[in-house]
Amino acid sequence: MLEIRGLTVAYGKHVALEDASLDVEQGRMVAILGANGAGKSSLLGAIGGRVVPVSGSIRYRGRPLLGMAQHRLVEEGIALVPEGRGIFPALRVEENLRLGAFPARARQCAAERMEEVFALFPKLAERRRQIAGTMSGGEQQMVAIGRALMSKPDLLLLDEPSLGLAPIVTREVFAALARIRATGLTILIVEQNARATLELADHAYLVAAGRIAGSGPAERIKSDPAVIRAFLGGSPAAAE
Amino acid sequence: MLTTTLILGLVLGGTYALLALGLTLQYGIARIMNLAYGEFALAAAFLAVALFQGIGLSPLLSLPGIAAAGYGAGWLLYQVMMRPLVARSGGGGRLETDSILATFGLLFLLQGGLLLAFGADFTSISHLERGVDVFGVPVAANRLIAFAICVLAGGALVAALRFTRWGLAMRAVALAPGSAPLVGIDVNRVARQGFALGAALAATAGASISMYQTFSATGGVVFTMKALVIVIMGGVGNVPGALAAGFALGLIETFVATAIDPGLTLAATFALFLGVLLWRPQGLFGART
Numbered sequence: 157m158l159e160i161r162g163l164t165v166a167y168g169k170h171v172a173l174e175d176a177s178l179d180v181e182q183g184r185m186v187a188i189l190g191a192n193g194a195g196k197s198s199l200l201g202a203i204g205g206r207v208v209p210v211s212g213s214i215r216y217r218g219r220p221l222l223g224m225a226q227h228r229l230v231e232e233g234i235a236l237v238p239e240g241r242g243i244f245p246a247l248r249v250e251e252n253l254r255l256g257a258f259p260a261r262a263r264q265c266a267a268e269r270m271e272e273v274f275a276l277f278p279k280l281a282e283r284r285r286q287i288a289g290t291m292s293g294g295e296q297q298m299v300a301i302g303r304a305l306m307s308k309p310d311l312l313l314l315d316e317p318s319l320g321l322a323p324i325v326t327r328e329v330f331a332a333l334a335r336i337r338a339t340g341l342t343i344l345i346v347e348q349n350a351r352a353t354l355e356l357a358d359h360a361y362l363v364a365a366g367r368i369a370g371s372g373p374a375e376r377i378k379s380d381p382a383v384i385r386a387f388l389g390g391s392p393a394a395a396e
Numbered sequence: 397m398l399t400t401t402l403i404l405g406l407v408l409g410g411t412y413a414l415l416a417l418g419l420t421l422q423y424g425i426a427r428i429m430n431l432a433y434g435e436f437a438l439a440a441a442f443l444a445v446a447l448f449q450g451i452g453l454s455p456l457l458s459l460p461g462i463a464a465a466g467y468g469a470g471w472l473l474y475q476v477m478m479r480p481l482v483a484r485s486g487g488g489g490r491l492e493t494d495s496i497l498a499t500f501g502l503l504f505l506l507q508g509g510l511l512l513a514f515g516a517d518f519t520s521i522s523h524l525e526r527g528v529d530v531f532g533v534p535v536a537a538n539r540l541i542a543f544a545i546c547v548l549a550g551g552a553l554v555a556a557l558r559f560t561r562w563g564l565a566m567r568a569v570a571l572a573p574g575s576a577p578l579v580g581i582d583v584n585r586v587a588r589q590g591f592a593l594g595a596a597l598a599a600t601a602g603a604s605i606s607m608y609q610t611f612s613a614t615g616g617v618v619f620t621m622k623a624l625v626i627v628i629m630g631g632v633g634n635v636p637g638a639l640a641a642g643f644a645l646g647l648i649e650t651f652v653a654t655a656i657d658p659g660l661t662l663a664a665t666f667a668l669f670l671g672v673l674l675w676r677p678q679g680l681f682g683a684r685t
């Protein structure tokens with residue numbers, strides 16, 4: 157569904173991502189793991205049209221994607237939940253979700269989709285009239301994910317959905333991700349919480365210092381000693 | 397006496413509210429502080445008068461066309477003059493200073509054009525001046541009509557912003573332009589619409605002012621200043637706030653003119669402005685859009 161070849165992203169002279177290639181197949185969940193500053197957000201930003209790459213190609217459903225304006229990508233079915241969420245804090249939860257259905261592709265059946273989002277995140281239903289910015293971090297993340305789902309995406313890009321959340325809230329978010337994944341939606345996720353992410357993902361890429369340092373099925377990555385040392389903490393034996 | 401002040405004040409306030417609404421839209425949505433705003437209103441006023449004196453077209457009938465022309469002019473101005481500034485600013489705060497400088501220049505360009513076309517004399521028309529009885533107060537029909545236009549146009553805009561998908565997108569861009577593309581909103585297009593709509597409101601206000609006020613080609617800056625005072629009083633980007641502050645300013649000016657001295661209205665306006673800036677810089681009504 158998504159084919160990335162030789163993607164390079166730079167900010168001025170600083171090269172954040174170099175020569176990255178990556179594939180996401182329809183219906184799969186693919187994880188990107190890497191340390192802080194490795195270039196994960198730059199990769200996701202390039203796919204979502206937030207940053208313009210220096211070189212490389214991105215093909216989506218066989219068509220080139222580069223150069224398309226960010227708002228057009230949403231119409232193409234690519235929804236990004238950026239790091240920091242990007243919600244509208246001064247608007248109500250419900251208004252945020254309604255804005256999610258702003259793209260022409262999503263206008264039909266927006267009400268039903270909102271019910272689906274409320275079923276996924278019951279807390280949002282209770283708080284539908286609340287100003288989004290006054291909600292807790294976890295609830296705001298739910299708003300951000302719910303809003304992305306409102307746009308009826310074919311490909312969901314998630315940048316560190318558990319960032320800054322308490323463990324119990326993180327579990328809640330991952331439980332929701334499991335349910336979203338079960339609907340067959342294609343997901344590309346960047347996460348620090350490698351263990352929980354690899355439980356859900358089919359495939360994973362490792363990013364280190366701006367380069368793709370490795371990739372493989374999530375099962376294999378999970379038991380790779382180097383990965384365990386770098387991301388999962390403790391010795392391979394302790395990870396069992 | 398008090399009823400008279402109240403009614404005349406509200407009628408004047410309606411025009412002010414509409415005038416301020418356009419400026420707050422342009423600033424809130426397109427992030428352009430348009431110092432040539434008053435010239436837009438003035439150009440519309442001159443156009444209404446020219447159409448009335450030239451071909452006998454009542455301002456009431458020419459108003460929809462003038463509003464549409466205002467929209468078109470705003471659209472074009474955004475496309476030609478503002479787009480490069482927006483592109484250059486890259487979404488940063490630089491647009492505000494750049495737009496202030498650019499529209500300050502535009503102010504003199506438009507003023508020169510108006511002087512050239514219509515001369516420096518004060519202009520007014522007498523049209524629909526028959527008095528109408530409002531709660532025992534005789535009010536000229538043209539003022540009442542201008543008031544009705546302002547209330548209708550302002551009310552329709554507020555309702556559209558609050559209740560339609562279009563309005564929600566406008567508010568989203570005003571509140572978080574960086575996040576709007578995430579939901580498929582074309583920020584540039586919305587900003588252009590907001591700017592053009594603001595120009596249409598300026599034109600509407602200008603055409604309705606032409607029905608009952610005397611004005612001259614150099615008076616645009618007073619319109620801009622009053623609109624600015626109202627916008628800041630109402631809270632920048634706060635549409636209901638601008639409406640309420642517009643009415644408040646109309647009432648205060650009328651009260652000062654009748655109870656103290658007509659020469660003091662402008663001074664009163666700016667005293668109020670200073671007071672708000674010093675004690676409630678977020679506006680009289682908080683900060684929510």
Ligand SMILES: Nc1ncnc2c1ncn2[C@@H]1O[C@H](COP(=O)(O)OP(=O)(O)OP(=O)(O)O)[C@@H](O)[C@H]1O
Pocket residue numbers: 167170171172190191192193194195196197198199239
């Ligand atoms: N807008 C920017 N301007 C300049 N440099 C940037 C910008 N955004 C990112 N960078 C730099 O690019 C590199 C990669 O950043 P990126 O945000 O992609 O990393 P990341 O893997 O997402 O990190 P984190 O886990 O902390 O979110 C970093 O060195 C960062 O400082």
Ligand SMILES: [Mg+2]
Pocket residue numbers: 196197198239315316
């Ligand atoms: Mg990041």
